[in-house]
Amino acid sequence: MDVQQLNAFILPIGFIVIFYMFAIRPQKKKEKEVNEMRNNLKAGDEIITIGGIIGKIMRVKDDLVILEVGNTKTRLDVTKWSVASVTNKSNVNASRKEKDDIVEDNDDEEEI
Numbered sequence: 001m002d003v004q005q006l007n008a009f010i011l012p013i014g015f016i017v018i019f020y021m022f023a024i025r026p027q028k029k030k031e032k033e034v035n036e037m038r039n040n041l042k043a044g045d046e047i048i049t050i051g052g053i054i055g056k057i058m059r060v061k062d063d064l065v066i067l068e069v070g071n072t073k074t075r076l077d078v079t080k081w082s083v084a085s086v087t088n089k090s091n092v093n094a095s096r097k098e099k100d101d102i103v104e105d106n107d108d109e110e111e112i
Contacts, residue, residue, distance in 0.1 A: 038080045038081065039080075041057060041060050041080065041086070042057065042090065043057050043059055043060060044090025045086050045088065045089055045090050046086070046088040046090075047065075047084075047085065048083075048087055049067075049078055049082045049083060051082065053069060053078075054069065055067035055068055055069035055076065056068050058075065064080070065078050065080055
C-alpha cells in the first residue's frame with residue numbers, strides 16, 4: 001500500500017469518527033435524558049406538551065398522562081411522548097426541606 005491509498009482510507013474513517021462524536025453521540029444522550037424524564041412523570045408534576053399545552057398531571061397510566069388544564073379544570077388525555085418538559089416537579093419532601101431552610105435562615109437573622 002502506498003501513501004495515497006493509505007490517505008484515501010484514513011480520511012473517510014476520520015470523517016465518520018468526527019460525525020459520530022459531534023452528531024450521533026449528543027443526540028443519543030439527549031434522547032436518553034428525555035426518555036428518563038418521561039418515565040419519571042408522576043401525579044402533581046406541571047408539564048408542557050410539544051403542542052404548548054401547560055397543565056398539571058392528575059394521573060399517569062401505562063402510556064397515557066391525564067392533564068388538568070386551565071381555570072375550568074379541563075382534563076385531557078395525552079400520550080407520554082407528547083410531553084416536552086416538566087416545569088415543576090411535585091416533590092413534597094423537597095418543598096418541606098426548602099421551608100425548613102427558610103425558617104432556619106430567618107432564625108439566624110433574628111440572632112444577629
